[in-house]
Amino acid sequence: MKAWLCTDPIGPDALQWTELPTPEPRPGEVRVAVRAASLNFPDLLLVQNKYQMKPPLPFVPGTEFSGIVEAVGDGVAHLKPGDAVAAFGGLGGFATHVCVDAKLVMPMPPGFTFEDAAAFICTYATTHHALVGRAGLRAGETLLVLGAAGGVGTAAVQIGKALGARVVAAAGGADKTELCLRLGADATIDYRGEDLRERVKALTEGRGVDVVYDPVGAGYAEPALRSLGWRGRYLVIGFAAGDIPSLPLNLALLKEVSILGVFWGEFARRDPRGNAQILHSLAQWYAEGRIKPVVETRLPMTELREAFARMARREVRGKLVLVN
Secondary structure, three states: OEEEEEOOOOOHHHOEEEEOOOOOOOOOEEEEEEEEEEOOHHHHHHHOOOOOOOOOOOEOOOOEEEEEEEEEOOOOOOOOOOOEEEEEOOOOOOEOEEEEEHHHEEEOOOOOOHHHHHOOHHHHHHHHHHHHHHOOOOOOOEEEEOOOOOHHHHHHHHHHHHOOOEEEEEEOOHHHHHHHHHOOOOEEEEOOOOOHHHHHHHHHOOOOEEEEEEOOOHHHHHHHHHOEEEEEEEEEOOOOOOOOOOOOOHHHHHHOOEEEEOOHHHHHHHOHHHHHHHHHHHHHHHHOOOOOOOEOEEEEHHHHHHHHHHHHOOOOOEOEEEEO
């Protein structure tokens, strides 16, 4: 097999596309021949040694992928060779083959493409858990999505609309706000040229939004927090802009705002049954055409360094997928 090997986590340039022994699945595992793998922001942090998880060296990055089951380990009864599957496995996806815990593998429902399946689990499950499980977003409420043209952002726009919310999508650049409108956003904010807080005031007639979905952090966090209305909910998804913001907590006091952390991976580990219900609901929505991953960029698996460079330059809209 071939794989991208990280021996020194100093950045993507240190990764090596190399030959490795094809692994055999251990008990409880399956081996998957990878057809597609998508990039998520933690993938970049992992190879830069900036993520909270520090895998032992060397490791093969790639958290999310799809493909065909080639072999199953002892104790695996619900999967068999030939099954088309998707997985959020934590590591190993940027390769031609990977062994993964069978509990982390989702059989692909009819109608899924390998590329869509590789771009589906992390962003959509994170967003469903955030908007439904943490914020309790209701039909008729107003949702502000930051980074709305990115992977989780495009998922948030779609899921927000599927739940019946009014969606305000904030992104950087006219091309990205136009994408958000095509995905169903009711209004957009181009924070390269518009004041986020003033635009929210205008769009909500001064009431503020009910929920903020923030995967960006940095300088956008405080104006977004200030844009919440009475008893609004602020969802902390991640910090794609790089800096973890420090927020004045008196803002939460004045409007009885709730600041809610979102860690879908840990939720899935602690509540696998609840996570399975989320994935079932999302698969139904996909089949109904209510949600669909935005995959505008496809590159060969051998072009991982270029894929990371595009992500670092914030050139990716939706998800970037690598294919074998």
